[in-house]
Amino acid sequence: MKKTPRKKILAMSVFVASILLTSCSSSIKSESNPIKIGSDKKEINFIPASDEDIFLYRQIGISYLCMARQIDVEFPKAISLAAKNYALLISSRHGGLIKELGKEKLPDKNIYNGAILQILDGAIKNCPEMVPEEDKKKFLKTVEQLNQKQ
DSSP: OOOOHHHHHHHHHHHHHHHHHHHHHHHHHHHHOOEEEOTTSSOEEEOOBOHHHHHHHHHHHHHHHHHHHHTTOOHHHHHHHHHHHHHHHHHHHHTTBBGGGTTOBOOHHHHHHHHHHHHHHHHHHHOGGGSOHHHHHHHHHHHHHHHHHO
16 A cells, blocks of 8 residues: 555654644643642642733633623623632632732632622623623722722
8 A cells, every 4th residue: 555645744744743732732731830839749839820810811701701691691600600710710820829919818709709890891891792781880880989999
């Protein structure tokens, strides 16, 4: 059975690509792992979430909310899951630490509530037709109250 040059090239490119992907994925995993394990293997030092991390998690939440609403997921369920996912990322990857706040660990409830506000703000800007009017009004009222406290 004779292989054509095109099949050989395809086979070689698949082989090389698999090697490259394997080496890339292992280097990505090691570089992007936000958890540093101390030399005694018991101490785990989390790296606080940077502004870039927060932006990414916020965008993921906004996208999730907008897409879920497009397939008719009820708004309370969609925003709750988006915010829980956001909070889980901050808690599990960063130990509840946010660079801007220093060494103060945020409780999960505070992260969740902050996520709701950030995701809702983004959804109002990116997919306003997917956010019920009542929730838009509640959001604006909450932001107004927060601004008065500052």
